[in-house]
Amino acid sequence: xxxxxxxxxxxxxxxxxxxxxxxxxxxxxxxxxxxxxxxxxxxxxxxxxxxxxxxxxxxxxxxxxxxxxxxxxxxxxxxxxxxxxxxxxxxxxxxxxxxxxxxxxxxxxxxxxxxxxxxxxxxxxxxxxxxxxxxxxxxxxxxxxxxxxxxxxxxxxxxxxxxxxxxxxxxxxxxxxxxxxxxxxxxxxxxxxxxxxxxxxxxxxxxxxxxxxxxxxxxxxxxxxxxxxxxxxxxxxxxxxxxxxxxxxxxxxxxxxxxxxxxxxxxxxxxxxxxxxxxxxxxxxxxxxxxxxxxxxxxxxxxxxxxxxxxxxxxxxxxxxxxxxxxxxxxxxxxxxxxxxxxxxxxxxxxxxxxxxxxxxxxxxxxxxxxxxxxxxxxxxxxxxxxxxxxxxxxxxxxxxxxxxxxxxxxxxxxxxxxxxxxxxxxxxxx
Amino acid sequence: xxxxxxxxxxxxxxxxxxxxxxxxxxxxxxxxxxxxxxxxxxxxxxxxxxxxxxxxxxxxxxxxxxxxxxxxxxxxxxxxxxxxxxxxxxxxxxxxxxxxxxxxxxxxxxxxxxxxxxxxxxxxxxxxxxxxxxxxxxxxxxxxxxxxxxxxxxxxxxxxxxxxxxxxxxxxxxxxxx
Numbered sequence: 001x002x003x004x005x006x007x008x009x010x011x012x013x014x015x016x017x018x019x020x021x022x023x024x025x026x027x028x029x030x031x032x033x034x035x036x037x038x039x040x041x042x043x044x045x046x047x048x049x050x051x052x053x054x055x056x057x058x059x060x061x062x063x064x065x066x067x068x069x070x071x072x073x074x075x076x077x078x079x080x081x082x083x084x085x086x087x088x089x090x091x092x093x094x095x096x097x098x099x100x101x102x103x104x105x106x107x108x109x110x111x112x113x114x115x116x117x118x119x120x121x122x123x124x125x126x127x128x129x130x131x132x133x134x135x136x137x138x139x140x141x142x143x144x145x146x147x148x149x150x151x152x153x154x155x156x157x158x159x160x161x162x163x164x165x166x167x168x169x170x171x172x173x174x175x176x177x178x179x180x181x182x183x184x185x186x187x188x189x190x191x192x193x194x195x196x197x198x199x200x201x202x203x204x205x206x207x208x209x210x211x212x213x214x215x216x217x218x219x220x221x222x223x224x225x226x227x228x229x230x231x232x233x234x235x236x237x238x239x240x241x242x243x244x245x246x247x248x249x250x251x252x253x254x255x256x257x258x259x260x261x262x263x264x265x266x267x268x269x270x271x272x273x274x275x276x277x278x279x280x281x282x283x284x285x286x287x288x289x290x291x292x293x294x295x296x297x298x299x300x301x302x303x304x305x306x307x308x309x310x311x312x313x314x315x316x317x318x319x320x321x322x323x324x325x326x327x328x329x330x331x332x333x334x335x336x337x338x339x340x341x342x343x344x345x346x347x348x349x350x351x352x353x354x355x356x357x358x359x360x361x362x363x364x365x366x367x368x369x370x371x372x373x374x375x376x377x378x379x380x381x382x383x384x385x386x387x388x389x390x391x392x393x394x395x396x397x398x399x400x401x402x403x404x405x406x407x408x409x410x411x412x413x414x415x416x417x418x419x420x421x422x423x424x425x426x427x428x429x430x431x
Numbered sequence: 432x433x434x435x436x437x438x439x440x441x442x443x444x445x446x447x448x449x450x451x452x453x454x455x456x457x458x459x460x461x462x463x464x465x466x467x468x469x470x471x472x473x474x475x476x477x478x479x480x481x482x483x484x485x486x487x488x489x490x491x492x493x494x495x496x497x498x499x500x501x502x503x504x505x506x507x508x509x510x511x512x513x514x515x516x517x518x519x520x521x522x523x524x525x526x527x528x529x530x531x532x533x534x535x536x537x538x539x540x541x542x543x544x545x546x547x548x549x550x551x552x553x554x555x556x557x558x559x560x561x562x563x564x565x566x567x568x569x570x571x572x573x574x575x576x577x578x579x580x581x582x583x584x585x586x587x588x589x590x591x592x593x594x595x596x597x598x599x600x601x602x603x604x605x606x607x608x609x
Contacts, residue, residue, distance in 0.1 A: 161480055162489045168481045168583060183492075224456065224513045224552045227586070228483050331502055331521075338524050339435065363500040364493060370457070370506065370514040385508035395500035 008059060012194050016059045018100075021147040025101055026059070028143060029288055030108040030134050034058055036291035040196060040255075041113040042264040042317065047200035047255065054107050054114065057195055061180065064187035064213070065103035068179050069096050072218050072231070079374075081220050082229050085172055095176060098149060102157035103180050106188060108134050111280075112292045117272040121280040128163035130287060131155075137284050171229055175218060178231050184241065184369045185216055185231045193247050196255060204250040207243035215240065219372040222380045232372030232380070242389045245369060252365025252396035259325045262360050263402050267322055271299060271313040323358055324408045327415060329399035336423040341399045344415070344422055348401065352411055356404040365396035437475045438498055439529035440467070442522045443540050445504070453548040455515045457495060458484055462555045463547050464491055469562055470606045471539035481583060484552065485559040542609050546602065560584055561595035565603070573597060 006023050008016040018026065025031060034055035043050040071077060073086055073096075087095060109131030111118055118126055134140060135158065136151045144151050157177050161169055169177060180188055190209055197205025215237025220227045233241050255261070275298055281287055302314035316322050326348070333340040345359045368390045371383045383390055403411045432440075444463045448455045465486045467473040477488040495516065498504045502521040506514045526533065547555060564580045571579070577592035587595075 160489055161482060162478055171483060174483050221513065221552075223511060224458065226484070226552045226556070228552075228556075230483075334501060335521060335524070338521070338528055363497045365500075367496060367499055368506050368514075381510065382508060382513040384506055384514035385510040391506070391508065395496075397500055 010056065010060060010063070012060055012191070012198060013063045016063045018059075018062070021097075022062070022100060022104065024143060024147065025104055028140065030140070031055065031058065031104065033288055033291055034107065034110070036293050037110055037112055037114065038292050039114065039192070040200075040261075042268055043200070043255065043258075043261050045264055045317075045320070046258055046261045047202070050196070050200045050255075052195060052199045054110055057191055058104050058107055060191035060195060061106060061187050062100045062104040064191055064209075065179055066096065066100050067213050068185070068187055068216055069099050069176075071213055071216055072175075072179075077217055079217065079219055081227060082218055085175070085218065085229055087172065095172075098153045099157055099176050099179060101149060102154045102176075103187065105131065105135055105154060106158045106180055107131070112290055112295045113268060113272075117269040120269050120273050121276055122282070123279065125282055126163070128159040130282065130284075131159050132164060133282075133284055134288075175229055175231065182231055184245070184371050185212075185233075189248070190244065193244070193251055196251060197247070200255050202251065202254050204254065205247045207247045208240045209244070212237050212240035212244060217374055219374055219380050221372050223372070223382050223385075230372055232374065232383070235373055235375045235386075238373055238383070238387055241371075241383065242387060242393075245366070245390065245393050249366035249393055249396055257362065257365060257396050257398035259328070259398070259400050259402075260322065262362075262398055262400060263322045263325070263358065264317060266358050266360060266402070267313055267316045271295075271302070271310055271317065274310045274313065321405065323402035323404050325400060326357070326403040326408065326411050327401040327419075329397075329401075331397075333423055340423055341401070344419070345401050347418070347422055348403075348411060348415070351414060352403070352407045356407045356411075358402040360398055360400045360402070362398045363395065365398075366393055367395045368393050432475055434494070434497075435525065436529060436532060437494065438501075438503060439525055439533055440464075440473065440475055440536060440540070441494070441498065442503060442518060442526055443533050443536070444544065445516060445518055446522075446526070447540055447544040448548055449518070451544065451548040453544075453550075454509070454512060455517070456513050456552070457492065457516060458552045458555060459547060460495065460516060461487055461491060462559045463543055464488070465559055466543045466547065466562070467539060469566055470602060471542055471609050473536055473539050479563075481560070481563055485556040485584075486563045538609055542606065556584075557587055557591060557595045558598060560587065561592065561599040562602075564592075565596060565599050573600070 004020050006018050010016045035053055037054045039052050039054055039057050040050045073092060109127040111127060132155050135155050141151055155164055156173055157180055160181055161167055161177060180186055193205050215234040217232055217234055218229050219232040221230055299314045299317060302308040302310035303318050327344055329341045337343055341361060349357055368384055372380050373383050373386050374380055445455055464475060465479050477491045479486040479488045502519045503525060504516045505519050507517045509515050564576050568576050573593050573596045576596050577589050580592040581587060581589045
């Protein structure tokens with residue numbers, strides 16, 4: 001007899017369970033391509049264990065999406081005011097299927113080495129546009145037809161709604177989308193935090209996702225005077241939600257914003273820009289042919305050939321000749337000069353030449369989130385009102401300036417002498 | 432518009448809402464920026480889609496998070512209501528830096544604050560959805576737009592939709608004088 005249910009061993013979730021239809025999607029070419037795309041790009045050059053792939057993560061997101069769906073649609077867990085939002089039994093089953101497939105496919109448009117070079121390589125697109133194109137491609141459409149799914153439904157849940165032209169989500173679809181991509185309880189985030197923590201060995205990225213998922217509820221944001229349904233938690237799970245948001249802060253500050261990881265991203269970006277100087281192929285058949293493996297071969301080839309115009313970039317990556325950290329801008333610096341990063345970078349560039357310097361800026365890793373909490377007495381309150389810990393979770397920031405090894409010592413001396421002066425005079429009016 | 436200019440406009444909007452002692456949660460800012468873009472042509476470049484509370488911009492939501500990270504804003508609990516976004520010390524620096532730039536938008540921001548200040552989230556959802564529908568179906572009359580609005584947001588009755596569409600029509604006329 002043909003087996004209808006399958007299990008895949010996974011170090012984060014023990015088993016990923018899937019049915020034969022889901023397995024056909026896993027076996028499709030776009031999903032299999034993710035076996036050769038590193039989840040964290042070149043982070044393994046800093047954290048050697050971080051060699052896990054987008055494929056593993058995609059399976060994990062599917063597994064968690066199913067678990068959250070089962071909890072929040074369980075009759076016993078439904079809030080009186082929102083019972084109408086849950087579809088009837090058969091419809092509910094169909095949406096569970098769509099949700100899991102959408103979760104599985106949410107990353108299929110990723111470039112090699114994930115996010116590293118997206119802005120530079122694409123002219124108009126981003127990886128979400130490509131995800132939409134792949135899901136709606138003819139060869140995938142055949143697959144959707146055979147398992148009786150509509151590609152538009154999958155697209156609605158798989159990517160951020162604002163990335164899909166002319167889309168309108170009803171409240172139910174918006175909630176399902178939130179299960180995958182939501183800022184707080186999105187399973188994409190849950191899985192990558194747990195998985196990245198495990199593979200990098202940064203233990204502080206862990207949190208109690210079992211308890212958290214068991215306490216997630218669809219709740220009306222009554223405290224805003226609204227019936228708007230949103231994902232929230234029972235009070236008993238609030239500590240776990242705090243754990244998740246703290247884990248996010250720790251992972252951003254220790255891993256995602258690690259300065260050496262960031263500079264490798266910038267060198268890789270420069271290499272890819274040279275490699276695809278005529279534009280990156282966005283025609284889907286060509287797009288799917290390129291993985292990290294193809295790029296790595298090119299990097300090694302460029303290293304061996306010192307006449308290759310990409311040789312210098314390859315040397316920085318493979319021989320660890322990356323630029324070094326010259327400065328890291330703090331909030332105190334920004335108090336003195338709002339645009340401190342650009343001011344210091346601009347002056348340093350004039351002094352040492354722009355080719356010898358690189359700037360990096362990212363600022364969204366952490367902070368409190370407002371979501372509904374169902375208290376033990378049955379009230380629905382704002383998480384920020386109800387948790388002292390949440391209010392205090394800081395943001396991690398990456399505001400770095402890097403310098404080449406040729407100038408780093410001189411640049412450090414110059415910076416030490418001039419830094420305070422550069423950060424003066426914040427009140428100058430800008431026209 | 433660069434990110435500091437966008438931030439300065441958002442801070443100015445919040446400052447004027449605070450001056451009216453209006454609640455200033457993310458929904459108020461989302462709708463405020465949407466009205467600025469669609470009513471009085473202060474285009475910050477955010478893309479809005481029709482979402483749970485009406486027009487919503489994920490990019491603006493990210494921007495507000497970045498502004499909190501940069502200490503321009505903080506998320507402050509206001510029980511029994513939700514959390515509001517309040518200006519932090521750093522916001523003064525930015526508004527001072529861009530004072531001349533902001534003075535060019537003062538009337539537009541005042542016009543929007545007049546409409547959204549001290550209004551509840553439910554009211555703002557209906558008003559902004561009415562504007563969204565009107566922008567999408569500019570040539571349709573109130574009845575036709577009302578039916579469409581009800582289809583998009585079934586919890587808004589057709590009668591309510593008519594009421595808010597008429598307010599939006601008046602606002603669009605009034606905004607021509609700004």
